[in-house]
Amino acid sequence: MIDETIEEIREMQTHSSSVVAVKAAQSLAELTERDYVTVEEFERDLERNVSALKRANPSHASLYNALQEVLNDVQGQTDDIDEARERTLSTIDRVVEKVETGKHRAAKNAAEMFEDGATFLTHDYSSTVMEAVELAVEDGADLRAYVTEARPRFLGRKFARELSDIDGVEPHLMVDGASGIFLPKCDRVVIGMDCIVDETLYNRVGTFPLVAAANEVGVPVTVVGSSAKLVDDGFRFENEIRSPSEVMLEPVEGIDIENPAYDATPVDLIDEVITDEGVVEY
Structure with missing residues (x-):
C-alpha cells in the first residue's frame, strides 16, 4: 500500500x-x-x-x-x-x-461568506472550496461561479462539472487567460491553497497572475484551507516540475518547455484566509 x-x-x-x-x-x-x-x-x-x-x-x-x-x-x-x-x-x-x-x-467557516446571489471566481480544484459552496447552497444561497480550466492538467474542468450537479449554482468555465475579462463581474475570488509559508501563498500555477489581476480591478481575494497548511517552521517548499508532455505532447527541437505545478503569491495581495480556526486578515 x-x-x-x-x-x-x-x-x-x-x-x-x-x-x-x-x-x-x-x-x-x-x-x-x-x-x-x-x-x-x-x-x-x-x-x-x-x-x-x-x-x-x-x-x-x-x-x-x-x-x-x-x-x-x-x-x-x-x-x-x-x-x-x-x-x-x-x-x-x-x-x-x-x-x-x-x-x-474550514469549509463551514467559508460557507458563511457566500451571500445569496453572489458571483465568485475560482481557480484549479479545491475540495474545501467545493464543500463550502455546497454548504452555502444548502443554507439557501444561489451562486454564480466562474471557473478557470487550470491548465495544463485542466483540474478546473472537474470543479465545473461538479458544480453543475449542484442545484443553485450557475457555473461558467473559461480558459485561464480570460479571468481578467470576467473578474469585474465577480464579488470575490475564492481559492484553495497548497500552503502558506513565510508570508507566501503557494498554490496551483496561475494563482499569482489571477490574484494580481483581482487586486488591480478591486476584487477581494479569499483563500480557504485547513490551518495545518499554515506553516511557521520545519518545512521548506519545493516546487514540483511536471512533465513537458502535459504542455506539448510531442517534443519540439529547440524549445525548453516549462511546466511548474505551483506559483508563489505574496500574502499582502490576499484579503483574508479562512481556516478551521477562523479568519486571518491581511
Whole structure:
C-alpha cells in the first residue's frame, strides 16, 4: 500500500492536498502488519517510509505535517514492539481525524461568506472550496461561479462539472487567460491553497497572475484551507516540475518547455484566509 500511495502521489492521481495527507498517513498502517524483531527496527522502517512518502511530493505542507506528527509521536516512546504498533495506529487515526476535521471546519467557516446571489471566481480544484459552496447552497444561497480550466492538467474542468450537479449554482468555465475579462463581474475570488509559508501563498500555477489581476480591478481575494497548511517552521517548499508532455505532447527541437505545478503569491495581495480556526486578515 505504501508503494502504491507513493506512486499515486507522484502522479498526482490524488489532487487535494488534504486527501494526499490522509492517504499517506493511512498507508503507514501497513508497517504494523510486518514482522520486526525489535522496536528499533520498526522505528527505522517507519522513518524510512515517512521520508519516502514526503519525497513523493515535497510541495505539500499538510502531507509533511501529518507524516511528521506520526513519526514524532511513535519514535522513542516505547520499548515494546506491540505497543509501538498500537501507538502507530492510534496516532494515524488521530492525525487523519485532525486533517479531515480541519478541512470540514474550514469549509463551514467559508460557507458563511457566500451571500445569496453572489458571483465568485475560482481557480484549479479545491475540495474545501467545493464543500463550502455546497454548504452555502444548502443554507439557501444561489451562486454564480466562474471557473478557470487550470491548465495544463485542466483540474478546473472537474470543479465545473461538479458544480453543475449542484442545484443553485450557475457555473461558467473559461480558459485561464480570460479571468481578467470576467473578474469585474465577480464579488470575490475564492481559492484553495497548497500552503502558506513565510508570508507566501503557494498554490496551483496561475494563482499569482489571477490574484494580481483581482487586486488591480478591486476584487477581494479569499483563500480557504485547513490551518495545518499554515506553516511557521520545519518545512521548506519545493516546487514540483511536471512533465513537458502535459504542455506539448510531442517534443519540439529547440524549445525548453516549462511546466511548474505551483506559483508563489505574496500574502499582502490576499484579503483574508479562512481556516478551521477562523479568519486571518491581511
